[in-house]
Amino acid sequence: MQINYPRLLADLRQLATFGQVGTGVHRLSFTSEDREARHWLLQRMTEAGLDAQIDGIGNVYGQTKGVNKAVLIGSHTDSVPKGGWLDGAMGVLYGLELARARLEAGDLTDLGIDVISFADEEGTYRALAGSLSFCGHLSEADFAATTNQLGKTLHAVLLEAGYAGRPRVTLDPSRHVAYLEGHIEQGPRLEVEGKKIGVVTGIVGIRRLQVTCTGQADHAGTTPMHLRKDAGSALIKYCHDLIRRFEQIRGANSVWNFGQVMFEPGAGNVVPSAARVLIEFRDATEATIDRMQAEIQAAVTTADGQGGVNVQATELIRVSPAEMDANLAALIETAARARGASTLRMPSGAGHDAMVLSRHVSTAMLFIPSIGGRSHDIAEDTDEADICLGIEVLADTVRALNQKA
Numbered sequence: 001m002q003i004n005y006p007r008l009l010a011d012l013r014q015l016a017t018f019g020q021v022g023t024g025v026h027r028l029s030f031t032s033e034d035r036e037a038r039h040w041l042l043q044r045m046t047e048a049g050l051d052a053q054i055d056g057i058g059n060v061y062g063q064t065k066g067v068n069k070a071v072l073i074g075s076h077t078d079s080v081p082k083g084g085w086l087d088g089a090m091g092v093l094y095g096l097e098l099a100r101a102r103l104e105a106g107d108l109t110d111l112g113i114d115v116i117s118f119a120d121e122e123g124t125y126r127a128l129a130g131s132l133s134f135c136g137h138l139s140e141a142d143f144a145a146t147t148n149q150l151g152k153t154l155h156a157v158l159l160e161a162g163y164a165g166r167p168r169v170t171l172d173p174s175r176h177v178a179y180l181e182g183h184i185e186q187g188p189r190l191e192v193e194g195k196k197i198g199v200v201t202g203i204v205g206i207r208r209l210q211v212t213c214t215g216q217a218d219h220a221g222t223t224p225m226h227l228r229k230d231a232g233s234a235l236i237k238y239c240h241d242l243i244r245r246f247e248q249i250r251g252a253n254s255v256w257n258f259g260q261v262m263f264e265p266g267a268g269n270v271v272p273s274a275a276r277v278l279i280e281f282r283d284a285t286e287a288t289i290d291r292m293q294a295e296i297q298a299a300v301t302t303a304d305g306q307g308g309v310n311v312q313a314t315e316l317i318r319v320s321p322a323e324m325d326a327n328l329a330a331l332i333e334t335a336a337r338a339r340g341a342s343t344l345r346m347p348s349g350a351g352h353d354a355m356v357l358s359r360h361v362s363t364a365m366l367f368i369p370s371i372g373g374r375s376h377d378i379a380e381d382t383d384e385a386d387i388c389l390g391i392e393v394l395a396d397t398v399r400a401l402n403q404k405a
């Protein structure tokens with residue numbers, strides 16, 4: 001299997017012309033740019049000799065012909081608003097190039113390479129929709145109930161795109177021996193630590209809670225301080241206490257974010273009657289996430305009733321951490337080291353299609369460095385040499401799987 005670097009890089013550049021914005025892409029799911037990119041990918045897969053189709057949710061899937069067993073390799077080709085050119089796209093085109101190289105090598109007795117671009121990973125309608133569908137977690141009823149920010153349903157946009165009613169491709173446990181996803185890191189750790197290949201150990205779990213303080217609106221000039229039921233000040237004190245608690249119990253990779261704060265009625269001369277904050281936190285270990293949530297509740301118990309303000313917390317989002325297959329991760333690590341590439345075992349702080357796949361099939365991910373750690377922005381970029389090293393490590397991982405098969 002001989003990787004053709006110029007062809008891989010040319011394909012990446014070509015894919016980046018669909019929805020191009022400066023050095024990045026604006027390719028939201030099911031827009032004309034996204035659909036044109038999917039059609040282009042379908043053609044590239046067919047030219048490569050794969051049995052390719054776009055399915056009923058927009059997944060582009062190319063199967064190796066004439067084999068019973070295959071490694072599935074992919075990611076996504078949709079983007080966030082004004083996103084980067086490699087986020088997702090690279091993992092899909094790694095799969096395409098590897099499938100092409102396998103067919104060119106002419107050894108057709110080994111494992112096939114099936115390639116997939118999952119629809120709507122970034123969640124214009126539903127985050128990870130394509131991989132959820134592929135693993136049997138999305139029904140037609142879900143299509144009607146899922147909408148974008150403008151209230152348009154997934155069902156309506158699939159009709160518009162011409163994908164509705166097509167059969168949906170699914171994971172085939174008797175065929176797919178593993179799922180591999182190559183991705184840019186989207187953070188600064190590899191660069192900061194001077195490492196080339198990130199071996200992903202797991203994908204972090206996410207919880208999001210809303211904490212609400214309820215007090216009483218009063219004139220901010222005439223009401224004495226000790227008579228106020230000031231929901232705003234209560235919320236600020238609460239957040240301060242919570243940060244202190246988080247810092248005491250955090251895991252090495254725990255992160256948290258106070259992403260949105262709202263005061264009501266929201267005027268300089270009115271004591272806030274209500275105040276809300278959205279708190280999101282992530283860790284690769286469920287026990288640590290549970291501990292952080294327990295601190296949120298303990299801080300609520302401490303604050304509730306102080307200064308006449310009621311405080312309560314409501315859970316909004318809960319996503320469990322996903323573990324990558326340790327044996328597959330070890331193959332990636334061995335392959336990288338054999339090429340003299342430095343490695344870093346690390347959790348992924350961002351969600352990926354691999355977190356859905358990992359619950360059904362042996363799954364592993366490798367990261368390559370993001371320049372300056374930049375991502376979800378048109379400034380996102382990676383050295384071409386690192387892109388090429390990443391696919392070689394993935395190719396060696398596939399070779400190792402063939403030796404085991």
Ligand SMILES: [Zn+2]
Nearest residue numbers: 076087088183
């Ligand atoms: Zn991505």
